Amino acid sequence: MQSLTKRSxxxxxxxxxxxxxxxxxxxxxxxAITFSHMFTKTPTINYPEQTRPFSKVFRGLHVLNRDExxxxxxxxxxxxxxxxxxxxITMEAAEREPGxxxxxxxxxxxxxxxxxxxxxxxxxxxxxxxxxxxxxLSETFAPAxxxxxxxxxxxxxxxxxxxxxDKEAYxxxxxxxxxxxx
Amino acid sequence: xxxxxxxxGIIIEKLVLIAAIITGSLVIAMYxxxxxRKVAAVLQDRRGPNRAGPMGILQPLADGLKxxxxxxxxxxxxxxxxxxxxxxxxxxxxMMTSAVIPWGNEIHINMLxxxxxxxxxxxxxxxxxxxxFGVVSMGVYGIMIGGWASNNKFSLMAAMRGASQVISYELxxxxxxxxxxxxxxxxxxxxxxxxxxxxxxxxxxxPLGFLIFLICAFAECNRAPFDLPEAENELNFGYHQEYSSxxxxxxxxxxxxxxxxSSVIMATLFxxxxxxxxxxxxxxxxxxxxxxxxxxxxxxxxxxxxxxxxVRWTLPRFxxxxxxxxxxxxxxxxxxxxxxxxxxxxLWRQG
Numbered sequence: 001m002q003s004l005t006k007r008s009x010x011x012x013x014x015x016x017x018x019x020x021x022x023x024x025x026x027x028x029x030x031x032a033i034t035f036s037h038m039f040t041k042t043p044t045i046n047y048p049e050q051t052r053p054f055s056k057v058f059r060g061l062h063v064l065n066r067d068e069x070x071x072x073x074x075x076x077x078x079x080x081x082x083x084x085x086x087x088x089i090t091m092e093a094a095e096r097e098p099g100x101x102x103x104x105x106x107x108x109x110x111x112x113x114x115x116x117x118x119x120x121x122x123x124x125x126x127x128x129x130x131x132x133x134x135x136x137l138s139e140t141f142a143p144a145x146x147x148x149x150x151x152x153x154x155x156x157x158x159x160x161x162x163x164x165x166d167k168e169a170y171x172x173x174x175x176x177x178x179x180x181x182x
Numbered sequence: 183x184x185x186x187x188x189x190x191g192i193i194i195e196k197l198v199l200i201a202a203i204i205t206g207s208l209v210i211a212m213y214x215x216x217x218x219r220k221v222a223a224v225l226q227d228r229r230g231p232n233r234a235g236p237m238g239i240l241q242p243l244a245d246g247l248k249x250x251x252x253x254x255x256x257x258x259x260x261x262x263x264x265x266x267x268x269x270x271x272x273x274x275x276x277m278m279t280s281a282v283i284p285w286g287n288e289i290h291i292n293m294l295x296x297x298x299x300x301x302x303x304x305x306x307x308x309x310x311x312x313x314x315f316g317v318v319s320m321g322v323y324g325i326m327i328g329g330w331a332s333n334n335k336f337s338l339m340a341a342m343r344g345a346s347q348v349i350s351y352e353l354x355x356x357x358x359x360x361x362x363x364x365x366x367x368x369x370x371x372x373x374x375x376x377x378x379x380x381x382x383x384x385x386x387x388x389p390l391g392f393l394i395f396l397i398c399a400f401a402e403c404n405r406a407p408f409d410l411p412e413a414e415n416e417l418n419f420g421y422h423q424e425y426s427s428x429x430x431x432x433x434x435x436x437x438x439x440x441x442x443x444s445s446v447i448m449a450t451l452f453x454x455x456x457x458x459x460x461x462x463x464x465x466x467x468x469x470x471x472x473x474x475x476x477x478x479x480x481x482x483x484x485x486x487x488x489x490x491x492x493v494r495w496t497l498p499r500f501x502x503x504x505x506x507x508x509x510x511x512x513x514x515x516x517x518x519x520x521x522x523x524x525x526x527x528x529l530w531r532q533g
Binding site for chain 1: 224225226227228229232492493495496497
């Protein structure tokens with residue numbers, strides 16, 4: 001029969017030679033192999049001190065973005081909640097009062113914006129649905145929590161720091177996946 | 183009239199020595215557990231324990247604390263006296279062997295008005311090798327009694343395995359040593375070391391005997407590839423299945439002390455004990471010679487302990503019939519052959 005790969009070897013069932021029956025050469029060979037592993041590099045990543053870098057396209061926790069003047073982009077249109085296949089997003093809209101122009105970019109804003117991280121499947125459809133580039137997925141993931149309630153992330157968890165007042169934290173939270181189209 | 187004059191100095195000196203050696207072997211056994219895990223990790227491209235202290239150096243303390251904190255369980259169907267005696271006996275016999283091992287030549291104490299030469303050997307009895315054999319073969323009682331008293335099929339099976347294994351391999355071990363003893367003409371450990379200091383190490387005269395002794399030492403210590411009494415996947419845990427807390431700790435500890443002691447015995451009998459190669463100790467002062475002697479013995483011992491671990495993490499476990507075949511059909515004839523050849527050479531050289 002023709003072999004499928006070049007690596008297959010036919011098994012021979014001939015009796016062992018005297019040298020093979022002594023086992024010692026085989027044992028020394030095996031011990032040399034294990035000894036050589038003392039000099040190989042350990043591939044372990046020491047987790048709490050070191051972290052594995054995520055890929056550029058990793059979709060993690062949501063970020064509610066602000067524009068260059070530090071105003072919230074979200075207008076609570078609800079397209080993300082509609083697009084969400086897991087129905088993880090809830091929001092409540094409110095009207096911008098006079099004098100709040102520095103806080104919200106448009107006349108309508110999200111008074112409440114919650115993402116349930118236990119329901120979310122991190123598909124990124126909310127990011128694609130958003131017409132205002134207000135929501136995108138960042139490169140971090142939800143840390144462990146003791147309660148289910150702790151996985152429901154509100155606006156205070158999701159909203160990015162203001163770039164005007166807290167530039168450093170803003171740059172840190174922005175990540176590399178911020179949407180800049182449109 | 184003084185009927186019996188007791189030299190209190192010698193009592194104090196021996197007590198101090200005993201305390202030092204017991205503490206030393208306990209600490210070395212403790213760090214052997216750490217070393218075992220570290221060596222296993224390095225051989226398998228892992229990190230090993232590295233959380234407790236720098237490089238995980240406090241890991242044995244954490245392990246010991248954990249064992250102490252565990253609940254002490256004595257099964258109510260077990261024989262309580264024997265159940266407690268098992269681990270105690272295992273530990274006792276493991277420690278007793280160290281009594282006849284020469285850890286160094288002697289030290290000279292000359293201070294506080296005391297002028298003594300202290301021998302670094304607890305008891306230089308003229309049947310040292312025989313004593314070790316006697317005590318080591320007692321060690322199997324620890325396994326047997328523990329397995330029997332647990333009143334559990336797996337433990338009993340493991341105990342029987344352990345007993346028959348140790349008895350089988352003791353035979354080959356004894357015969358391989360007879361060849362060595364014919365060469366040295368003495369059973370005293372100290373004299374054997376002194377002969378090696380004057381001449382060559384015994385490994386050059388008895389390489390085959392050493393190999394047989396090494397294999398038998400693996401079997402005697404119940405170490406992989408001969409760890410059938412505690413074969414996890416066949417017998418759950420073997421003879422210490424029912425044990426918990428420090429009684430389990432005693433069994434595990436006794437294994438490491440056994441490993442340490444048999445490494446010392448191999449270093450003493452075949453690799454010159456506290457002899458440092460290429461250095462003439464008689465030209466040095468007594469205390470310096472003793473110090474480098476102890477260090478050299480410890481280095482040799484550590485190398486042997488490493489070999490023990492290296493073999494454990496390389497070779498898979500023997501099947502039971504393979505174990506018995508190796509012991510009775512290969513090692514014993516080989517040891518007998520070695521003995522006859524040695525005897526013939528000795529007779530031929532005597533003319």
